[in-house]
Amino acid sequence: MADEWQEAYEFAVEVARKAGMVKIDKEMKVLTKSSTVDLVTKTDERVEKIIIEQLPCTESTEKGCELTDAPTWIIDPVDGTTNFVHGFPFVAVSIAFAVKKELEFGVVYSCLEDKMYRARNGKGAFCNDEPISVSDVKDITKSIIISEHGTDRTPAKVEKIFSTMQKILCIPVHGLRGSGTAATNMCLVATGAVEAFFEIGIHCWDVAAGAVIVREAGGIVLDVSGGPFDLMSRRMLSANHEDIAKRIIKEIEVFEVPRDDGVKHLQQPSSF
Numbered sequence: 001m002a003d004e005w006q007e008a009y010e011f012a013v014e015v016a017r018k019a020g021m022v023k024i025d026k027e028m029k030v031l032t033k034s035s036t037v038d039l040v041t042k043t044d045e046r047v048e049k050i051i052i053e054q055l056p057c058t059e060s061t062e063k064g065c066e067l068t069d070a071p072t073w074i075i076d077p078v079d080g081t082t083n084f085v086h087g088f089p090f091v092a093v094s095i096a097f098a099v100k101k102e103l104e105f106g107v108v109y110s111c112l113e114d115k116m117y118r119a120r121n122g123k124g125a126f127c128n129d130e131p132i133s134v135s136d137v138k139d140i141t142k143s144i145i146i147s148e149h150g151t152d153r154t155p156a157k158v159e160k161i162f163s164t165m166q167k168i169l170c171i172p173v174h175g176l177r178g179s180g181t182a183a184t185n186m187c188l189v190a191t192g193a194v195e196a197f198f199e200i201g202i203h204c205w206d207v208a209a210g211a212v213i214v215r216e217a218g219g220i221v222l223d224v225s226g227g228p229f230d231l232m233s234r235r236m237l238s239a240n241h242e243d244i245a246k247r248i249i250k251e252i253e254v255f256e257v258p259r260d261d262g263v264k265h266l267q268q269p270s271s272f
C-alpha cells in the first residue's frame with residue numbers, strides 16, 4: 001500500500017519553512033488572549049492564514065479543539081509569541097497531523113535559528129535532515145530540566161509552579177532553563193540538550209508536533225502525573241528516560257486547568 005501520509009508530511013515541512021519567514025517588527029500590533037500577558041500579534045494571524053491556505057483539506061474552527069477520527073492538522077503559527085514581540089530569539093512554527101486521534105507526524109521550525117525539526121511515526125526524528133536522539137543521562141543530578149511559568153498569573157498557581165521549580169533545582173540538577181516556546185523546548189529534549197521539559201497550562205497546538213519529535217528521538221511523553229499523555233489535558237512531561245521522568249513527577253505540584261476540549265478534568269492513572 002502506498003505510504004498514505006508521506007506527501008502530507010513533506011508538504012508540512014515546506015509550509016512550515018515558508019511560514020517561518022517572519023520578521024521581528026518593532027511596530028507590530030500586539031493583542032492579548034486569555035490574560036494581559038498572553039500575547040498574540042497580527043503576525044500570528046498572518047502566518048496562520050498562510051499555513052491554512054496552503055495545507056490541503058483544511059477547515060478552520062474558532063471553537064476550541066475537538067479531536068475526531070478525521071485527519072486533523074494541529075497548528076501553532078507562532079509558538080513563543082512573547083519572545084517574538086520582544087525579539088527574544090526563540091520562535092517556532094509548529095504543525096502536527098493526527099489521524100484517528102493519533103499523532104502521525106510533527107514539524108517544528110525554529111525560524112530564527114533556522115532549525116527544521118521533523119518526525120513521523122516509526123520513521124525517526126531529524127533536525128535539518130540529521131537524525132537526532134535524546135540524551136542518555138539517567139541521573140537527575142546530571143541533568144538540565146526545562147519548565148515554563150506560562151501566562152496564568154493567579155498567585156496560587158504561580159506559587160505551585162515556583163515551588164515545583166525550587167524543589168527540582170534543589171535535588172540538585174545542573175540547571176533549569178526555558179526557551180519561552182514549548183515546541184522548541186520539546187525539540188531540545190529530542191536533541192539531548194536537556195533531559196526533560198514539563199508544563200501545566202500549555203495547549204494542544206503548543207505540544208502536538210513536539211510530542212512526535214520527542215518519541216521518535218527515543219524519549220517519552222507523559223502526563224505530569226506519570227499517566228498516559230492526553231493531548232487535550234494541557235499537561236505534559238517529556239523526558240529522555242523514565243528514571244528522569246519519575247524523579248521529576250515526585251516534585252511536581254499539580255494544579256487544575258480547564259482542558260482544551262472542554263471535557264471535565266479526567267483523573268490520569270500513573271504508570272509508575
Ligand SMILES: O=P(O)(O)O[C@H]1[C@H](O)[C@@H](O)[C@H](O)[C@@H](O)[C@@H]1O
Binds near residue numbers: 078082149181182183
Ligand atoms: O507563544 P504561545 O503560542 O502563546 O505559546 C506559549 C504559551 O503562551 C506559554 O504560556 C508557554 O509557557 C509556552 O511554553 C508556550 O509555548
Ligand SMILES: [Mg+2]
Binds near residue numbers: 076079182206
Ligand atoms: Mg504556542
